[in-house]
Amino acid sequence: MxxxxxxxxxxxxxxxxxxxxxxxxxxxxxxxxxxxxxxxxxxxxxxxxxxxxxxxxxxxxxxxxxxAFSDVHVHLDSTRLGLPFREHTGGPGVWNMMLNDRNNWRQAEAPIAERAATALGMMIARGTTRVRTFAQVDADCRLERFEAVAAARDRFRDAADVQIIAFPQAGLLREDGSAALLEQALREGADVMGGIDPCTLDRDPVRHLDIVFGLAEKYQVPVDIHLHEPGELGAFSAELIAERTRALGMEGQVTISHGYGLWGMGEAKTRHLVELFAGADFSTATVAPGTAPALPLQQLVEAGVRVGLGEDGQRDYWSPYGNADMLDRTWQLAFTHGFRADGLIEHCLAVATVGGASIMGALPRLAAVADRxxxxxxxxxxxxxxxxxxxxxxxxxxxxxxxxxxxxxxxxxxxxxxxxx
Known part of the structure; x- marks a missing residue:
C-alpha cells in the first residue's frame, strides 16, 4: 500500500x-x-x-x-516497551528517580538503540507520526542515549517527523561537564535545548537559565523546560523563564512541560499564569497525570496558548505506564479532566493531534475549544x-x-x- x-x-x-x-x-x-x-x-x-x-x-x-497524533513529550531514551515487564524500583523525587534509571538502563535485555527504535515503530503503527522526544545527556551516559534516539529517528525518517531535545535530566550544575555535553549534542543535530527545575534541582535558577537560553540562542533552537516545581516556586520559575523569553525575543519558541504545580493555587493565580503563558507565547506539554490538578484546558486555548499531549515514559525505569498509543493517552486526558460532553472529549483529540503539531510548527494553533x-x-x-x-x-x-x-x-x-x- x-x-x-x-x-x-x-x-x-x-x-x-x-x-x-x-x-x-x-x-x-x-x-x-x-x-x-x-x-x-x-x-x-x-x-x-x-x-x-x-x-x-x-x-x-x-x-x-x-x-495524525503528535506525541510532544516522550522519553524514547528510557523505554522498555517490547521487553519483559519488571517491578518498579524508583524512589520518590526527580533525583532519586533519575538515579534509579541511571543504575538500571545499561542492564536492560536489549540495547537502548534497539529499544528506542522498537518504541518509535510501535508509536507510528498506532497513529503517531509527529514526535518530540527527550534524549538524556549527562556525565554518566554522555551522548550515548542521544545517539540511540537519533538512530531511531533516522531509521524511521520516512514514516515520522521526530524532534530531539537535548535534555539535562541530572541538571546542568550538579555534575562537571554537563553544559559542554549538551552543547555537543546541539552541534550534532539536537533540535531543541532542554532544561529542568531551575530552583529545586540545580538550586541556581539564574545560572541554569543562563546556560539553557544561552545555548538555545547560540544554536538557534527552541527551548523545552521540565517544570515539576510546586506552587509558588514553580510560578516563580515560570516568571523567570518568561522574562528570558521576552528579553531574547523568543516568544513562540519556549515550551513548559508538565507544570504540575502551577494549576492548583486558586482562580486568581490560574488566571495570572494563563496570561503569563499567553504573553510570552509559551506552549505547554502535558502527560495527563492522575495525581495533580488538571490543566485549565479551556482557559488556555481561549487565551491562544498551544497545548500538546505526550506519554512521558513508556514502561521504563520511571514508571510502569505507557504503551505507545496516543489514543489511550487521549482517553486519559479526557478522564483526568472529568470530561463527559462529546465536544470536550473531541477537544482532547484536537490537543493530541493538532495541539502537538502546532508546538512542532507543523500546523496552526487551535483557535477555540470547538476548533477542528x-x-x-x-x-x-x-x-x-x-x-x-x-x-x-x-x-x-x-x-x-x-x-x-x-x-x-x-x-x-x-x-x-x-x-x-
Missing part, C-alpha cells in the same frame, strides 16, 4: 472529524482536495473508470479521518483513519482498525508497520 510522496493517494469514504462521508485526495505530501462522497462518483470509482492508474486507493470504509482544523486542502497529509462511530466514541473504544498516512504515504495499517523498517 505504500507509495512515493510524489504519487497521488485517494482515501475513499472517510468522515473528517466525524463529519459527512468524503473522498480525500493527497498529492505531494499535502491534502489536495476534500469532496463530499456521492453515489454516482462512488460507482464510477469502484468500476475503475475514474481512478487514475497511478493513484493509490485507501478504503476508508466510513471510518473517521483525523490529523488540520483536514483542509493544503494541510499536511499526515493522517490517521480510525474506526469509531464518532470522535468521542473512538476515544472511548480505542479500536485497532487504523490506517496511518505520513506525507501522503501509507506507513501502517491495522497496528502494523508497512514501511520505514
Amino acid at each position: 505504500a507509495t512515493s510522496s510524489s504519487a497521488k493517494t485517494l482515501i475513499r469514504d472517510v468522515r473528517p472529524w466525524g463529519g459527512e462521508p468524503s473522498d480525500v485526495t493527497l498529492d505531494g505530501g499535502l491534502i489536495a482536495a476534500v469532496v463530499p462522497r456521492d453515489p454516482e462518483r462512488q460507482a464510477a470509482q469502484e468500476s475503475g473508470s475514474r481512478t487514475d492508474p497511478g493513484t493509490t486507493v485507501v478504503e476508508g470504509r466510513g471510518r473517521l479521518l483525523l490529523p 482544523p488540520g483536514l483542509d486542502a493544503g494541510d499536511p497529509a499526515s493522517l490517521v483513519v480510525l474506526d469509531g462511530e464518532t470522535p468521542a466514541a473512538a476515544v472511548m473504544d480505542r479500536l485497532p482498525d487504523r490506517t496511518v498516512i505520513h506525507r501522503g504515504r501509507v506507513v501502517a495499517d491495522g497496528l502494523r508497520l508497512l514501511s520505514g523498517r
